[in-house]
Each structure stands twice: as structure tokens, then as C-alpha cells.
Amino acid sequence: MSKLRKSDLLYIKRRVVLSGLIVVISAFIWFPMYAVKFTNYRYDFRDIADRKCNMSFSNRNSHPITVLASEPCSGSLWIRTLIEQVTGIYTTSFTNDEILYDEGFLGEQEEWDSGTTLLVEKQSKDVNDDEKLQAVVVLLRNPYDVFVCERSLQQTESYTSRVTSFNDALEKDGDWEEFVKRRAQQWRDSVTSWLTTSRPVMLFKYEDIEDEPERGILKMLEYMNVTVDETRLPCLQSEQSPYKLSKNPHLELYSPELREIIDQHIEAVLELLEIKGFPQDEKYSVQITTTQEDAL
Numbered sequence: 001m002s003k004l005r006k007s008d009l010l011y012i013k014r015r016v017v018l019s020g021l022i023v024v025i026s027a028f029i030w031f032p033m034y035a036v037k038f039t040n041y042r043y044d045f046r047d048i049a050d051r052k053c054n055m056s057f058s059n060r061n062s063h064p065i066t067v068l069a070s071e072p073c074s075g076s077l078w079i080r081t082l083i084e085q086v087t088g089i090y091t092t093s094f095t096n097d098e099i100l101y102d103e104g105f106l107g108e109q110e111e112w113d114s115g116t117t118l119l120v121e122k123q124s125k126d127v128n129d130d131e132k133l134q135a136v137v138v139l140l141r142n143p144y145d146v147f148v149c150e151r152s153l154q155q156t157e158s159y160t161s162r163v164t165s166f167n168d169a170l171e172k173d174g175d176w177e178e179f180v181k182r183r184a185q186q187w188r189d190s191v192t193s194w195l196t197t198s199r200p201v202m203l204f205k206y207e208d209i210e211d212e213p214e215r216g217i218l219k220m221l222e223y224m225n226v227t228v229d230e231t232r233l234p235c236l237q238s239e240q241s242p243y244k245l246s247k248n249p250h251l252e253l254y255s256p257e258l259r260e261i262i263d264q265h266i267e268a269v270l271e272l273l274e275i276k277g278f279p280q281d282e283k284y285s286v287q288i289t290t291t292q293e294d295a296l
Contacts (some may be wrong), residue, residue: 053235055106056089061115065132066224068119069194070139071187075150075206076121077243079139080105082209082217083118085235086228093121118226121139137220138194141206143187143262146179148250188265195276203278206245222263 042279068091070076079101080091090107096296101108107117113132120133195201204225209216221228273279279284 042266050232053085055056055084055086055088055090057107057110057116059116063089063115063118063226064134065113065115066119066137067133067199068121068137070121070123070192071141071143071146071190072123073146073153073245074139074141075209075243075245076116076139077105077244078121078241078251079204079206079209079220080119080121081241081243082236083221084212085237086217086232087118087221087226088229088232088235089118090116091119091121092117095121118224133199135224136194136199136201137223138191138201138203139206140191140203141143143184143266144251144254145245147183148253149245150183151176175220176253177255177258180254181261184262184265188268190253192267192272195272195278203244203273209246 028100068076068079077229083089084107090110091105092107092110094112096112097105097107097108110116112120119137195203202220204220205215209220216235217236218228251259
């Protein structure tokens with residue numbers, strides 16, 4: 001094998017240096033662009049540029065393991081977004097959802113019991129299955145809204161997309177009534193399990209936070225013993241999140257039989273709330289449901 005000439009070595013050296021410069025320059029150009037795309041899905045661009053709205057993880061074991069217990073389509077992603085915006089600390093879930101990670105929920109790749117995140121989302125009725133769980137935040141949403149939203153999620157397979165016609169979606173599957181009957185019982189069972197847990201529990205209703213986002217989130221953080229830096233309050237962008245859910249319950253989709261079944265489950269939950277000392281809320285009353293129907 002012939003020995004490389006000095007000129008050949010110099011040429012190779014220059015190529016290596018040039019390649020390195022290209023990599024470095026590309027990193028400076030492309031990384032911020034991807035970072036904006038990666039994060040901007042949930043946060044306005046101003047937040048990325050503003051250092052006071054940056055996000056981070058806490059040191060390991062910094063926070064007690066507090067569960068955010070909710071049924072699917074109850075607004076947990078919107079609540080997690082608001083919590084992260086106000087505190088600057090990520091949240092996570094038991095499922096480590098890769099889709100959510102790609103959409104900017106970076107806490108999804110953290111161990112749920114690491115104590116580096118503020119909340120651990122759990123969409124199952126059992127919150128007593130691990131001794132590490134120390135407190136429960138229950139998030140309720142009107143089941144009439146929940147079931148329509150969940151069917152939309154099944155149709156679109158997207159956390160942010162909505163079907164254009166619910167009637168078309170229902171006719172396509174044809175199992176709407178059985179779906180609602182099954183989910184109504186599951187909704188009641190889940191709420192009952194959460195409210196009767198041996199852990200300390202606090203109830204929040206999606207509709208209340210929707211009416212007053214800042215007040216609701218600050219109350220939730222107060223329950224979690226989290227001190228809020230008031231300079232971060234401008235980071236709260238409750239109206240701009242794609243995870244904020246629709247208010248329309250689409251009551252025209254519910255037959256009289258389905259409404260009677262759902263209202264029975266709502267009444268049972270309201271009775272349990274009263275027993276547990278939680279304040280009543282007319283938004284879940286049978287009378288309000290009937291009024292909404294008459295208005296359609």
C-alpha cells in the first residue's frame with residue numbers, strides 16, 4: 001500500500017474540518033427550528049423566546065406522587081398544559097405516551113415515580129394499586145360531553161382533531177347506544193373508586209376550570225402545596241391550547257332511554273359527592289341536562 005503524500009493528508013484534513021463545520025452550522029440552524037415546531041404545538045412562540053416561560057424537570061424525588069385521575073376526554077391534557085405553563089415543571093402519566101411526547105409533553109418519558117414531575121395522569125379507576133401514590137386530584141367532566149368526545153377520539157385517533165359530523169360517525173359504527181350504556185357505568189364506577197380511595201383526594205370539575213382557568217389551576221396547585229411564581233402567570237395561555245375541549249354536549253345524539261340511564265348515574269355520583277362533603281354543582285344536575293335539551 002502506497003504511502004499518502006503530504007498534499008493528500010492536507011486535503012483529507014481540510015475535508016474533515018469542513019464536514020465538522022457543516023455539522024455545527026446545521027445544528028445551529030435546524031435545532032431551533034425543530035425546537036419551535038416541537039414545543040409550539042402547545043405553547044405560543046413568545047413563550048419559547050421568553051426565558052421566564054421555559055420548562056424543566058425537578059430534581060429526583062422533589063415532588064410527592066400526586067395522581068391526576070380522570071376518564072378519557074375529561075380535559076386532563078388541557079389541565080396538564082396549564083399546570084406546566086404556570087409552574088414551568090413537566091407532568092407525566094403512567095402510560096409514557098410516545099404520541100404525547102412528540103407533541104411536547106416531554107414528561108411522558110420520565111418514570112412516573114421519579115418525583116421529577118408535578119402530576120401523574122392515570123385514566124383508570126384504581127388509584128390504590130401502588131403504595132407510592134400519595135394524593136389524588138380527581139378531574140370530572142359532564143359525562144354527556146365525555147362520551148361524544150371519546151367517540152370523536154376513536155374516529156379520528158387524534159387528541160386534537162374532531163369529527164366533522166357526529167351523526168355520520170355514529171351511523172358508521174352503529175354501536176352508539178351500547179357504547180354509551182357501557183361507558184356510563186364505567187364513568188360512575190371510576191368516580192366512585194377515586195372518591196373512596198384511602199389517599200387524600202380533592203375534586204375539580206373541568207367546567208369550573210374552563211370558566212376561570214387561572215383561579216382553578218391556582219387552587220389545584222395550592223392543594224398540591226406547590227408555590228407559584230407570580231411572574232409566570234402571563235405564561236398561562238388557556239384559550240390557545242388545542243387540548244381545550246368543546247362545550248357542546250350534542251344532546252340530540254342521546255335517545256330518551258340513554259338520557260335516563262346517564263342521569264341515573266349522575267344522580268348516584270352527586271349523592272356520593274354530598275356524602276364526601278364536596279360542593280354540589282348544578283352543571284351536572286339532571287334538571288340542567290333537561291334544560292339544555294329543550295334549548296336545542
